[in-house]
Amino acid sequence: MIDFTNCPRLPHKAYNGANGKKIAIEYKGEQYMLKFPPSGESKPTELSYTNSCISEHIACSIFNMLGIQAQETILGTFGVGGKTKVVCACKDFTADGKQLFDFCSIKNTVLDSDSNGSGTELADIMDTIEKQGFVAPDVLLKHFWDMFVADALLGNFDRHNGNWGFLHDPSTGESGIAPVFDCGSCLLPQADEKVMASVLENEDMLNTRVYQFPTSAIKLNSRKINYYDFLTTQQDADCGAALKRIIPKVDIEQISSFIDSVPHITDLQKRFYKKYISARYELILQPSFELAVSEQEQQTFGEPIM
Numbered sequence: 001m002i003d004f005t006n007c008p009r010l011p012h013k014a015y016n017g018a019n020g021k022k023i024a025i026e027y028k029g030e031q032y033m034l035k036f037p038p039s040g041e042s043k044p045t046e047l048s049y050t051n052s053c054i055s056e057h058i059a060c061s062i063f064n065m066l067g068i069q070a071q072e073t074i075l076g077t078f079g080v081g082g083k084t085k086v087v088c089a090c091k092d093f094t095a096d097g098k099q100l101f102d103f104c105s106i107k108n109t110v111l112d113s114d115s116n117g118s119g120t121e122l123a124d125i126m127d128t129i130e131k132q133g134f135v136a137p138d139v140l141l142k143h144f145w146d147m148f149v150a151d152a153l154l155g156n157f158d159r160h161n162g163n164w165g166f167l168h169d170p171s172t173g174e175s176g177i178a179p180v181f182d183c184g185s186c187l188l189p190q191a192d193e194k195v196m197a198s199v200l201e202n203e204d205m206l207n208t209r210v211y212q213f214p215t216s217a218i219k220l221n222s223r224k225i226n227y228y229d230f231l232t233t234q235q236d237a238d239c240g241a242a243l244k245r246i247i248p249k250v251d252i253e254q255i256s257s258f259i260d261s262v263p264h265i266t267d268l269q270k271r272f273y274k275k276y277i278s279a280r281y282e283l284i285l286q287p288s289f290e291l292a293v294s295e296q297e298q299q300t301f302g303e304p305i306m
Contacts, residue, residue, distance in 0.1 A: 001263055002076035004034055004089060013092075019052060019184060024092070027074075031095040034078065035088045035184070051191070052184030053088035054265055058273060059154045059183035060090075061258060066249045068146050070180035075264055086264045093179055099168045100178055104161035106132050118161055121219045125161075134166045134175040143177050145242035148216070151186070152227040153250065153280055157214030158185035187273055188214070196272035206275070210283050231288035240292040247289040252278055 004025060013024035013031070020038040024031060037053045056073060063070035072091040077084050094100050104117035107128045115124040129140050151159050163182035168175045188209065191199070199206045215224040220235075234240050256274045265273075 002074060002089075003078070004076045004087060005079045007034075017182070025089070027089060031092040032074075032089040033092050035090060036078070036080075036085060037087070050184075050189045051187075051269075052189040053086055054262070054269070055187040055189045056088045056090070056182075056184040058259065058262060059156070059186035060180065062154065062255060062277075063147075063150055063180045063183070065251070065254060065258070066146075066150055066246055068143075068150055068180060068246075069177075070183070075262065077264070088184075090181065093167065093181075097169070097171065099170060100165060101134070101168055101175075102162045102165035103128070104165075106134060106165065107161055120160055120217055121222070122225070125218065134168070135177055140177065141238055142242070142245075145236070145239045146246055147180060148218070148239065149231075149242045149246045149285070150180075151216065152231060153277065153285055154183070154186035155188060155209070155214050155227075155276070155280060156183065156186045156216070158217050160217045185214075187276060191272070193266075193268055196268055200268075200272055200275055206279055207283075209276070210279050228284050231284060232291065234288070234291055234295060240295065243285070243289045243292045247285055250281055250285070252281060 004027065007025040007027050010024035010026060010031060015022040015024070015033050021036040023034050025034050026032070035053055035056060037050050039050075054075065057075045060070040060073045071093060074089040076087055076089060078087045079085075103125075106117075107115075107119070107124075108117035110128050110131050112131075115121060125144070126141075129144060130137050132140070147159065147164065164180065165178050166175050167178045188195070199209060211228050212226070215226050216230075218225050220230070230236075231239070231243070255277060259270050259273050259277075262270070
């Protein structure tokens, strides 16, 4: 159990973003962004604040398990206003002087695009990936689809252009892909104990949260992408290649063991997170992976003889 309340504050560092308060602290000689959960009072649940900090920690840890570099996170507590809240400490990957440029700002540099930086239409994102000059387009394309597949596993409904991007080193002039960050919209952060218990007990409620929502923030023909529909119809060859890279790395037992070790959450929450991730893996990603492998085999060996 880690209490960040008395950690030194770093007053000359600030972070943007709409969801929850953020402060800079020093912990064990390293700089961290401490994220506080946003209020859940506007939602019809029994939560006084959302589980987004828990989602952040679990999701970032799973990204790292899948070989997709994500920010390092630590769950702990912080006392403020007479209340103690569960917070997520995110190691600041710009502490060494690197500059973070989100994809939204990079998208704005593409002058012959009709969409603005915040637009999440898939075709526009693909166009920007091809035309931007910060990272090799093939490397960035691979990262984008790897991230998309992992977000599908975790049910991320808010991977917009402002929460992924690049790190630029002004001392060398070099740029690279930033660690994955801002994963608080994974794993149904607004679900309270009633919702979690219902999902665990009712297959229809679980299936609704797998097949119907959450959707991706990325749009196809002006509609937010449904993860199941998109992945199981193999609408993009590069996405299919990402499935073949990422799915063999998904170790449900490893993920379950990790969730069992997460502090500050109840047994009900642990059962819910394990069930939810397993269901998305079995119902969305496994069938999509098998279809991608099957299509590759047909392309390699030709159509089977009937």
